[in-house]
Amino acid sequence: xxxxxxxxxxAFCRAVRERGIPVATGESVLAARVLAAVGVSDxxxxxxxxxxxxxxxxxxxxxxxxxxxxxxxxxxETPRTTTxxxxxxxxxxxxxxxxxxxxxxxxxxxxxxxxxAPAVVAFRAASDREWMIGAEPPDxxxxxxxxxxxADRMARRLAMRASRRWRPVTRGALIDLRRTARHSLRxxxxxxxxxxRVRRIRRTRLVAxxxxxxxxxxxxxxxxxxxxxLQRSFAQVETFVFSTRLTRTSPLLDRGRWEEVVPRxxxxxxxxxxxxxxxxxxxxxxxxxxxxxxxxxxxLLMSDGWETGxxxxxxxxxxxxxxxxxRVIWLNPLLSNDDFAPVTRGMQAVMPHIDLMAPCHDxxxxxxxVRELWx
Amino acid sequence: xxxEIRQIQDVMEREAYITDREIATAVYLAISLGKPLLVxxxxxxxxxxxxxxxxxxxxxxxxxxxxxxxxxxxxxxxxWNYPKQLLHxxxxxxxxxxxxxxxxxxSERFLLKRPLLAAIMHEGRAPVLLIDxxxxxxxxxxxxxxxxxxxxxxxxxxxxxxxxxxxxVVVVTSNRTRDLGEALRRRCLYLWIDYPTLExxxxxxxxxxxxxxxxxxxxxxxxxxxxxxxxxxxxxxxAETLDWARALLVLHADHLDEALVRETMSCxxxxxxxxxxxxxxxxxxxxxxxxxxxx
Numbered sequence: 001x002x003x004x005x006x007x008x009x010x011a012f013c014r015a016v017r018e019r020g021i022p023v024a025t026g027e028s029v030l031a032a033r034v035l036a037a038v039g040v041s042d043x044x045x046x047x048x049x050x051x052x053x054x055x056x057x058x059x060x061x062x063x064x065x066x067x068x069x070x071x072x073x074x075x076x077e078t079p080r081t082t083t084x085x086x087x088x089x090x091x092x093x094x095x096x097x098x099x100x101x102x103x104x105x106x107x108x109x110x111x112x113x114x115x116x117a118p119a120v121v122a123f124r125a126a127s128d129r130e131w132m133i134g135a136e137p138p139d140x141x142x143x144x145x146x147x148x149x150x151a152d153r154m155a156r157r158l159a160m161r162a163s164r165r166w167r168p169v170t171r172g173a174l175i176d177l178r179r180t181a182r183h184s185l186r187x188x189x190x191x192x193x194x195x196x197r198v199r200r201i202r203r204t205r206l207v208a209x210x211x212x213x214x215x216x217x218x219x220x221x222x223x224x225x226x227x228x229x230l231q232r233s234f235a236q237v238e239t240f241v242f243s244t245r246l247t248r249t250s251p252l253l254d255r256g257r258w259e260e261v262v263p264r265x266x267x268x269x270x271x272x273x274x275x276x277x278x279x280x281x282x283x284x285x286x287x288x289x290x291x292x293x294x295x296x297x298x299x300l301l302m303s304d305g306w307e308t309g310x311x312x313x314x315x316x317x318x319x320x321x322x323x324x325x326x327r328v329i330w331l332n333p334l335l336s337n338d339d340f341a342p343v344t345r346g347m348q349a350v351m352p353h354i355d356l357m358a359p360c361h362d363x364x365x366x367x368x369x370v371r372e373l374w375x
Numbered sequence: 376x377x378x379e380i381r382q383i384q385d386v387m388e389r390e391a392y393i394t395d396r397e398i399a400t401a402v403y404l405a406i407s408l409g410k411p412l413l414v415x416x417x418x419x420x421x422x423x424x425x426x427x428x429x430x431x432x433x434x435x436x437x438x439x440x441x442x443x444x445x446x447x448x449x450x451x452x453x454x455w456n457y458p459k460q461l462l463h464x465x466x467x468x469x470x471x472x473x474x475x476x477x478x479x480x481x482s483e484r485f486l487l488k489r490p491l492l493a494a495i496m497h498e499g500r501a502p503v504l505l506i507d508x509x510x511x512x513x514x515x516x517x518x519x520x521x522x523x524x525x526x527x528x529x530x531x532x533x534x535x536x537x538x539x540x541x542x543x544v545v546v547v548t549s550n551r552t553r554d555l556g557e558a559l560r561r562r563c564l565y566l567w568i569d570y571p572t573l574e575x576x577x578x579x580x581x582x583x584x585x586x587x588x589x590x591x592x593x594x595x596x597x598x599x600x601x602x603x604x605x606x607x608x609x610x611x612x613x614a615e616t617l618d619w620a621r622a623l624l625v626l627h628a629d630h631l632d633e634a635l636v637r638e639t640m641s642c643x644x645x646x647x648x649x650x651x652x653x654x655x656x657x658x659x660x661x662x663x664x665x666x667x668x669x670x
Binding site for chain 1: 377396397403404407410413415444445447455461463464465476477480513551553554557560561563566
């Protein structure tokens, strides 16, 4: 392969990187080796070869074909780098919903459950056409003590899962044959000193993402107390809230008393009780925080699923989360309602990517959740 | 087409594995550049099959490591044979110094080679190492695997470092139940196998189920193509197509009709819900539509 070709290949790799496939610099070496192995006599050989070297995900495979057409085949001698199609950026986020429910200030909302609320309330849902009649949630009041107890139980549960890996111990029920054999050498093969082993403990992490938009107003206080309690009893938990945009609340929740925490959150979370943009908020989560999620993480989403944005964006974000997470649980307060069916477009997009949907409208519902916290 | 790639395609087809140029090119590069090949795709599109065919084409051994959650070094790499070690100590009490005995005890004789070590210590022609369904193992194992794949050597404290005399051809498959790390992806050549086109599937059926009439083969594959467009919970792959074709062959069918599809549906659709959907389609008299693939 001539030096010219190698230069062209390196330039092509750079162009591919600029257009959205994260090719490391070192991989141009691999690309050059591919070039040397398949030659340039048949461009299709080169396409499949370079694709195997540079595109490492199904989405990238499809995108690579277009880039190859454009940057290698059409470009002739020198590949262009910045013309033509744009890289696959996520579709533009829709503007926040204009016709949302009248804003509720967090301060008013934090003070107490609204005593004057009617027994049956109509939730003004996110989109114009979607209305939902739901039963008034029971008086949630101040349940902090019970939450504390519940959160402790959850934390214990999350910290106690046995792994399949072993760890040596001095006392234990199970004998570690490998180490016992080793020890027995000193005693002429008689296993005098028995080595023991136990299962390692497998730490589960929890990421909770809570919807605090207008339609979730009645539950958000309740859920936030729950998150607060969780955060206090369990170190490996991250919490987020969103309405039209995502805010990480773990640093806000994990210090101070509840009374101090509330104004802090009021200051930080600007769009409390606003419209709902679940998809956009979760896309932000995927972009900025997905590293918090791995196969040992339970992702807890709390939302009624009224989405104003494009359900496709929501679906894509949920797919990304589901792919990495050990378990995805969607807590939906509306689920307590017998007539509830996940028919909104938002919920439809979400259903294939969750492992469990559970109610979360009262304490009993959250109690039942304890059993589901495993990966 | 490069003659070498054409040749790979030909020999794989002789083993009744129908390839296209994409697969043949990736396989050719995996062999000639000595890089592991990561194969992803839906269930039943023939990912594992690649490794098997490759081993028989290269006339070498296939060493298979089936991954599962909690898979660790003792099951993937090596373990000492304790019962044998203990027995040996008992039978050999008089012999030399402690050092010598220890040396003897932790020698290759007492080593149980698990798949990864077996691949590294393999004598003769480089074997094909299949690491199947790597997405089922956890991230820790992935990191460990990365280490092994990068230089094909392992260090056993009692024995020292063992290096592969000839680099195995490595095929790693994943069903994407978990997203693999970027590091592993970038260490490998990547091959995505999609559901086959009508032409390819027809060729696979002809190659794998000889004796099937041309018309039936055509009907089966057309039906499968339309089936995959439906919103199914578990979309059938080529493996299911072949199961179905074999079942129909045994039943001496010569063309598809409603009753036959109903009777044999369980070969294709493994979810009760999907079967119900199919029943509904048949009730609506949609079979002929499914057999005449529009666009």
